[in-house]
Amino acid sequence: MNFDLSDEQKMLKDQVSRMLLDRAPPARLRELIDAGQDWDPDLWRALADMGLLGAAIPAEYGGLGLGEIDLCVIAGEIGRAVAPVPFFSSICLAAEAIRLAGSAAQKARWLPGLASGEVVGCLAVNEGRGFAGDRLEAAVSGDRLSGVKWPVSDAGVADIAVVVAVENGRTVLGLVDLQGPGVTCERLKGFDELRPHHRLAFSDAAFEAMTEADAAQVLKALYDRAAVYVAFEQIGGAEACLWMARDYALERRVFGRKLASYQAVKHNLADLYVYCELARSNAYWAAWAMETGSDQLPAAAASARVSATWAHEQAARENLQTHGGVGFTWAADCHFHYRRARLLALNVGAEEVWADRLVGALAGGDAR
Amino acid sequence: MDFNDSPQEAAFRAEVRAWMAKNAAEYASPPATPWSEAQIVALGRKWLKRKADAGYATITWPKAVGGRGGTAMEEVIFRQEERKYVLPDGPFLSIGVNMACPAIRRHGSPEQYQRFAPLTLSGDIVWCQLFSEPAAGSDLGGVRTRAVREGDNWIVNGQKVWNSWAHHADWAILLARTDPGAPKHKGLTFFVLDMRTPGVEARPIRQITGRTDFNETFLSDVVIPDSCRIGEVGEGWAVAMTVLMNERAGPRDKDGLVLRLIERARSAERPGGTALDSAQVRTTLARLYAEEQGVKYFGYRLLTSLSKGEPPSPAVAMIKLTQTHYAQLANAYAMDLDDFAGLFETPERPHQDQIFFEYLYQQGLRIAGGADEVLRNQIAERVLGMPQEMRADKDVPFDQIPR
Numbered sequence: 001m002n003f004d005l006s007d008e009q010k011m012l013k014d015q016v017s018r019m020l021l022d023r024a025p026p027a028r029l030r031e032l033i034d035a036g037q038d039w040d041p042d043l044w045r046a047l048a049d050m051g052l053l054g055a056a057i058p059a060e061y062g063g064l065g066l067g068e069i070d071l072c073v074i075a076g077e078i079g080r081a082v083a084p085v086p087f088f089s090s091i092c093l094a095a096e097a098i099r100l101a102g103s104a105a106q107k108a109r110w111l112p113g114l115a116s117g118e119v120v121g122c123l124a125v126n127e128g129r130g131f132a133g134d135r136l137e138a139a140v141s142g143d144r145l146s147g148v149k150w151p152v153s154d155a156g157v158a159d160i161a162v163v164v165a166v167e168n169g170r171t172v173l174g175l176v177d178l179q180g181p182g183v184t185c186e187r188l189k190g191f192d193e194l195r196p197h198h199r200l201a202f203s204d205a206a207f208e209a210m211t212e213a214d215a216a217q218v219l220k221a222l223y224d225r226a227a228v229y230v231a232f233e234q235i236g237g238a239e240a241c242l243w244m245a246r247d248y249a250l251e252r253r254v255f256g257r258k259l260a261s262y263q264a265v266k267h268n269l270a271d272l273y274v275y276c277e278l279a280r281s282n283a284y285w286a287a288w289a290m291e292t293g294s295d296q297l298p299a300a301a302a303s304a305r306v307s308a309t310w311a312h313e314q315a316a317r318e319n320l321q322t323h324g325g326v327g328f329t330w331a332a333d334c335h336f337h338y339r340r341a342r343l344l345a346l347n348v349g350a351e352e353v354w355a356d357r358l359v360g361a362l363a364g365g366d367a368r
Numbered sequence: 369m370d371f372n373d374s375p376q377e378a379a380f381r382a383e384v385r386a387w388m389a390k391n392a393a394e395y396a397s398p399p400a401t402p403w404s405e406a407q408i409v410a411l412g413r414k415w416l417k418r419k420a421d422a423g424y425a426t427i428t429w430p431k432a433v434g435g436r437g438g439t440a441m442e443e444v445i446f447r448q449e450e451r452k453y454v455l456p457d458g459p460f461l462s463i464g465v466n467m468a469c470p471a472i473r474r475h476g477s478p479e480q481y482q483r484f485a486p487l488t489l490s491g492d493i494v495w496c497q498l499f500s501e502p503a504a505g506s507d508l509g510g511v512r513t514r515a516v517r518e519g520d521n522w523i524v525n526g527q528k529v530w531n532s533w534a535h536h537a538d539w540a541i542l543l544a545r546t547d548p549g550a551p552k553h554k555g556l557t558f559f560v561l562d563m564r565t566p567g568v569e570a571r572p573i574r575q576i577t578g579r580t581d582f583n584e585t586f587l588s589d590v591v592i593p594d595s596c597r598i599g600e601v602g603e604g605w606a607v608a609m610t611v612l613m614n615e616r617a618g619p620r621d622k623d624g625l626v627l628r629l630i631e632r633a634r635s636a637e638r639p640g641g642t643a644l645d646s647a648q649v650r651t652t653l654a655r656l657y658a659e660e661q662g663v664k665y666f667g668y669r670l671l672t673s674l675s676k677g678e679p680p681s682p683a684v685a686m687i688k689l690t691q692t693h694y695a696q697l698a699n700a701y702a703m704d705l706d707d708f709a710g711l712f713e714t715p716e717r718p719h720q721d722q723i724f725f726e727y728l729y730q731q732g733l734r735i736a737g738g739a740d741e742v743l744r745n746q747i748a749e750r751v752l753g754m755p756q757e758m759r760a761d762k763d764v765p766f767d768q769i770p771r
Contacts, residue, residue, distance in 0.1 A: 001377075001441075001675050002370050003668040069369060246752050261755040266748035273747055274686045278662030285665045288369045306658040352647055355654030362657065363630050363644060
């Protein structure tokens with residue numbers, strides 16, 4: 001039995017964690033929000049210089065050629081730090097989509113740039129309310145795309161978008177150069193200012209089809225994988241909340257004793273610990289399934305998603321609660337996670353969707 | 369990351385499998401007619417002896433005291449292989465091997481160890497535990513059973529409770545108060561007691577399930593020779609801690625519970641379909657499944673750490689906490705799926721009785737072997753490093769603690 005990260009993966013985790021602590025401390029996050037910035041390009045460059053963006057991209061396309069578990073480890077640390085970079089959009093969605101469904105020429109053209117950070121990608125699927133892909137009106141005709149996609153994470157800093165659309169009643173997947181003609185991008189007023197979301201409007205924009213395969217199946221696989229990466233990001237965030245609350249409770253004194261000595265507080269944090277560990281255990285199972293190509297991935301990814309969402313949301317709420325009034329201030333760090341937990345609970349589909357997919361995978365049928 | 373045995377572990381597993389195939393063949397499937405309690409005890413004695421003779425009853429014990437000098441992981445592997453059989457096992461065996469013997473070895477004299485260990489491992493004596501009392505459960509240090517010195521003997525009076533299989537036990541491990549004037553943890557002494565001594569009466573307790581797994585045991589002027597005292601007078605708490613560290617009343621493996629619940633939902637008809645069509649049902653099932661699988665894979669992570677030779681983590685507390693949580697909810701939900709009718713066993717639902725039993729039993733497991741609240745304290749204090757509970761009775765003489 002060796003159901004743990006490898007020593008190298010643990011070193012990677014420490015390395016990324018230390019770097020983010022140094023380069024993206026809470027004061028820097030507040031500075032970016034106050035300045036209305038979409039991201040931290042210096043931090044992006046630093047992540048690229050460490051090779052982290054191309055961790056799971058094959059060496060022939062300029063990456064490190066490590067496995068999916070390594071990417072999960074990095075995602076976890078991004079979540080712990082609430083790092084203001086388009087890592088999830090560019091690496092876990094766009095680069096993954098190109099790896100899964102791109103032609104050899106498309107991989108050769110885009111993956112090296114995504115790995116080096118010079119190109120930022122995003123994924124445009126949703127069209128307003130509902131789960132990704134449930135409603136598709138954006139239409140491709142010939143090599144032109146028209147329609148409106150929102151919300152799209154990090155579209156404001158992205159160079160290219162992987163877009164899901166319909167062509168003659170069939171779901172298709174393709175690439176759009178966001179700098180090209182016929183594309184407009186508008187920032188949405190959102191809940192988590194550290195990860196901006198946008199509305200992309202396409203009007204006869206150039207569309208380069210990506211796959212002959214069934215795009216709906218690719219999208220399903222892509223979302224299973226995305227759910228695992230987000231689960232790690234959520235768990236990183238949840239653990240940050242747990243330990244922040246623990247540290248504060250040990251420092252704060254009320255009625256002549258430490259806040260941490262009250263059983264109500266102890267049991268609350270013990271429950272958060274359990275939620276974090278259950279989620280981490282499911283996420284390891286899912287990361288293992290992803291890296292080994294196991295057919296357990298749909299069930300494992302959905303289990304990881306359900307438990308990580310629960311852990312993150314509970315931890316974000318109870319962390320702020322443990323801090324009391326000070327947690328409600330802008331100066332405290334609780335709000336970064338409180339907002340981010342909601343974003344990550346919904347950005348690849350709400351609990352109802354993943355519960356449906358999970359039971360579908362287990363019951364031997366598809367989701368309803 | 370993988371789920372494979374190391375080469376050494378694989379070799380040990382193969383050895384155990386071969387041994388089980390040869391020695392446990394008669395237990396490969398459940399008995400045609402269920403065993404009576406007396407049969408379980410009789411067969412259990414023989415099974416333990418067979419295991420002990422091969423060195424598998426005491427895998428982690430040092431070779432010098434009759435053990436195998438093996439690793440904790442080897443013990444886990446043996447248990448995994450054992451679970452593939454239907455064995456005549458029970459607390460009457462594990463209390464002796466895993467609790468009484470290690471405590472006697474660590475705190476007793478070599479003579480005491482020689483007197484009890486061989487007889488225990490050969491199945492000649494089976495044990496029960498006389499620890500808890502009506503007023504000492506999670507707060508075990510509060511035991512009131514009195515042992516008073518009289519020459520070379522101790523005279524014991526009191527009432528014990530939750531004594532599994534005590535009515536079949538030959539000997540007991542007993543925690544009693546020898547100095548009521550000392551603070552509560554300092555006035556305790558540890559004994560072993562021959563259950564056939566006059567004045568010992570084990571009465572089965574009828575439980576919420578209707579079964580009688582436990583006893584209350586009354587001790588009236590019971591005479592225990594001082595040669596049956598384990599450890600020094602007043603050192604009983606330390607001995608009891610050794611015992612409890614070795615308690616393996618661990619929860620049963622429940623993998624598959626939620627898959628069975630999905631089948632129930634699929635067969636529960638609703639207007640226009642089945643319960644499995646409902647988004648709310650699917651969400652409930654998904655949450656339960658995520659909890660069930662999460663704790664299973666958490667167990668694999670603990671095994672990994674054990675396999676690397678790391679000390680046991682106090683986070684193990686969350687396994688029982690989680691398993692009883694989702695199992696109680698899942699068994700309630702198995703009734704909910706059939707609505708009002710879920711409360712009744714009918715020809716279409718012949719196994720509903722098993723659901724009733726599990727729903728009742730899980731509540732007991734939330735209390736036994738570390739109540740939920742105790743386990744949460746353990747996680748908060750030993751994993752998260754939060755302060756211990758304030759104790760109103762700390763350093764107060766036992767007889768001055770308000771009752």
